[in-house]
Amino acid sequence: MVATTPSLFAPETEVGDAPAAARPDDGRVGVLLPLPFDQAFDYASDRPLAPGTLVRVTFGRQPRVGVVWAGRRGTPPPAAKLKPVDAVLDLPPLSDELCRLVERTADYTLSPAGAVLRMVLSCPAGLSPPPTRAHVVRAGPAPDRLTDARRRVLDRLADGLPRVPADLAREAGVSDGVVRGLVDAGTLALEDLDRDPPLARPDPATPGPALNPEQHDAFQAIARRQTAGGFEAFLLEGVTGSGKTEVYFEAIARALADDADAQVAVLLPEIALTLQWLDRFARRFGCAPVQWHSGLTAAARRQAWRGVAEGRARVVVGARSALFLPYRRLKLIVVDEEHDPSFKQEDGVLYHARDMAVMRASLAQTPVILASATPSLESRVNARQGRYTHLRLTERHGAAVLPAVETVDMRTDGPKPGRWLAPALVAAIDGALDRGEQSLLFLNRRGYAPLTLCRQCGARYECPNCTAWLVEHRYRGRLECHHCGHSMPTPDRCFECGAEGELVACGPGVERLGDEVAERWPGARAVVLASDTLTGPDDAARVVARIEASQVDIVVGTQLITKGYHFPALTVVGVVDADLGLKGGDLRAAERTYQQLVQVAGRAGRADREGAVYLQTYDPAHPVTRALITGDKDRFMDLEEEARARAGMPPFGRLAGLVVEGPDLAGVVEAGRLLARTAPRVEGAAIYGPVPAPLARLRGRHRHRLLVQTGRDLSIQRLLRAWIEPLKLPPKVRLKVDIDPISFL
Incomplete structure (x- = not known):
């Protein structure tokens, strides 16, 4: 079915369009600046300038680069007070669809349009001619x-x-x-x-591997839309190892072959560590794609941004911010692992890249592919309701089969005190080592132990800036906060009672698992893979190459190892704490845990060797665990959908999180009470709070939260705007509004 209007564009979102054309009115042009303002400022121009034109102007006393804007004009100042446009930049204008994306993102997220534009103009060096x-x-x-x-x-x-x-x-x-x-x-x-070398052009004629019938049918559905033109959202769902990447590689090749100027954007989570994906792309298209992520050098970012703006960068692969690059002729968007929570931007403009990708594709009238082995409930509902076209790949590619999944009941078959690997898992790893195969131990907890306390007096080491325990990192000999970065040497005596030798590490992290592996299997080649054990992308590439070459026997890793890696000799996966993600009050806790564990389990048995997965759990009857064992994903997601529908939670209702934060607790409390007193009383809307946030103090700032819940037929943006815009908050208190929150900390 052809998708029409995605749920993101429901009438209640109250989004606006930039006018299609603008010209100087009495010598004036509006210029939107990449600053936290929601209006364009008037400047004098001696000639017409098309909307989207990049110009240099003086704002205050500072030179700024801005964009000629057709809408969002404030009260016009007298002509005598207008400053002139200083220069027009030698760059193509921003496309009409990108300007409208800025407008719609600002309206949807309740952010200033200038703050959204700052994400577009995120590389100041790219605005000047290359050296x-x-x-x-x-x-x-x-x-x-x-x-x-x-x-x-x-x-x-x-x-x-x-x-x-x-x-x-x-x-x-x-x-x-x-x-x-x-x-x-x-x-x-x-x-x-x-100085910059020319950007390589991917060759769409390079043949890829032969597609199986399911892959071929999925590609043909996408190709039909590419031929007809226009927007359509595809949900490409396939079990791990089913070849989803090859399907959208074919769609990329088709886009490049059909239009010599076409550009393609591919969004991946944690792009700096998906080196296997980059290698696969280079083999398929004869060169590497243009990359866009935070790990690039300043020169590489400048070259990439300008290459996109000038249309020379044909395929861009990047993290969520790659969506806001100034593509000239965008013909396809791909969001791989569309369910991944890292696509949500949690600072600055709070947006979800998956949803904004659908929005941009609709504005550009081009297809968008959302790929995942475990689609989000939001995408699943959109597909069931006909907003997305659902494409399924049900079998692994080639001879590989899905691994068998078993539970290890930690209440009856758990390890001895001081150990973390149950006997059944130890025996499975023994067998893999005897056969010359690899094993993976997964625990999504960095460091050595999540808590350090004194056995003598019970004192615990807490971050001075955050409501969080300090995590021991024994490899570095330090206690660290994973929220603000506070760090201190691991002490040898208690700060409270002064006792020596009484500090004890509580619970395991991956470093502690690594120690147990080294003790149990001293002859095995083991590696601990986590963000703080790697020095960067090059180090990650070396480790991944060693695993691929079977130079590693046992991998101990966090979620970094779940992102689409293909290790042919890996046959045993052990999930050390399968219940970890189920703790807390997050409405998506069960869904996220299931998605993550499916991805982990999918690393086993991806070639011609059978795989096995062991889940260490204290609740073998939990729906997440049962779904993993039976493979009945649809039944599990149906239950999640029913529960959300009954509660009116997304995607069947709307949520917005409001966080007031500041350095002074009294000011934060006062702001929360002000919000509560002025809260609108509207039928179909419920407002909860204010209450201290679970992370009541973060980076030295106190935090209180409110939660707004409405039905789908009510404009949550309009309600919030009318409520909060007139308010005057206490000094130094900031209000952060999060539409469609996925984090409740």
Whole structure:
């Protein structure tokens, strides 16, 4: 079924469109600046400037880059007070669909439009022309005296590509003086050219692996929309190892082949660690894609941003912020692992990249593919209601089969005190080692232990800035807060009673599991894989390469190891604390735990060897555990859907979180009471709180929360805007509004 209007665009969202055209009115243009303002400011222009044009203006006394904007104009100032547009940047204008995306994102999230624009103009260096550098080019005939060294230099330039003099000399195996001599002779010349190398162009004609019938049918459904044109949202659901990536690779190839200027955006969670994905792309398309994520160097970010803006970057793979890059001709969007909570931006503009990807695809009138082995309940409901086209892959690709899943009841078959691996799991790892196969132990808890206390007096080590315990990191000899980064050396005596040798680590983290593995299997090659045991993407690549090459026997890891990795020799997966994610009051706790454990289990038996998964749990009868054992995902998700529908929770109702925070508790309490006193009394809306947040203190700021719940037929944005805009909060108190929250801390 062709998707029409996604739920994101329901009438209650109250989103606005930028007018399609604008021109100076009495010499005025509106300029939206990447600052936390919700209006465009008037400037004088001596010529018409199209909406989306990037300009340099003076705001206050500071030069700023802004965008000519057609809407959101405030009260016009007198013409005599207008400052002129200082310069027009030599860059293509932002597309109409991107300008409308800025408007709609601002309206949906209740954020200033300028704050959203700041995400678009997130690379100031990309707004200026790239730096130049002297390059050597062929300029005249070869000299009469052509030595062997000179001939080698000219041979290297035969391909017509300019080169930096030092690079040319190195490639030709000559001294710099040989190159200078050819320049002096007029055979070569020096030209100032862009320092950045040209971006490689993916080759859509490179053949990929043959698709099986299910993959072929899924691709054909997407291809039909690509041929017809227009928007359609596809939910590509496939069991782990079913080849979802190959399906959307074919769609990428189709987009590139159909339009020489087409651009494709692929969003991945934790992009810096998905190195296997980048390798697969390079094998399929003959070159690496353009990357966009926080781990890039400043030069790489500048080159990527400008390449996107100028249309030279044809395929961009990145984290959630890649959605707001200034694509000129966006023809396909892919959101891989669409269920992943890391697609929600939790600072600044609070948006969900999956939902904004659907919005941008609708504005660009282009297809969007949401891929996952465990789709979010929101996407599942959208597919069932016909807003998304549901494509299913039910079998693993090739000879691989899904692993068997078993529970280990920790109440009756758990490990001895001081140990964390149950006998059944230990025996399975023994067997894998005997067969020359690999094992994975999963625990989504970094460090050595989540809590340190004194056996003598019971004192616990808490972060001074946050309502959180300090986590012991024994590899580094420190106690650390995972929320604010506070760190201190691991003490040798209690801070409360002064007792020595009485501090004890409580509970396991991956480092502690690593110690148990080293003790149990001293001859095994083991590695602990977590964000704080890796030094960066290169280190992660080396570890992953070792695992792929079967140079590692046992992997101990957090969620980093669940992101689509393919290790052919890995056959045993042990989930050390399968109940961990079920704790707390998060309405998505069961769904998220199920999704994560499915991804973990999916690492086992991905080639021609059978896999087995062991879940260590204190509640084998929990619906999440039963669904994993039986493989009845639909039944589990049906129960989740029924429970959400009864409670009027998303996607059957709307939620907004309001957090008041500040350095002074009294001011935060006063702000919360002000919100409670002025809360609207509207039929169909319920407002809960204020109460201290579960993280009542974060980075030294006190926090209280309110929760707003409404039906789908009520505009939660309009309700919130009318409520909070007139309020004057106490000094230094900030109010953060989170539409569609996924975190309740």
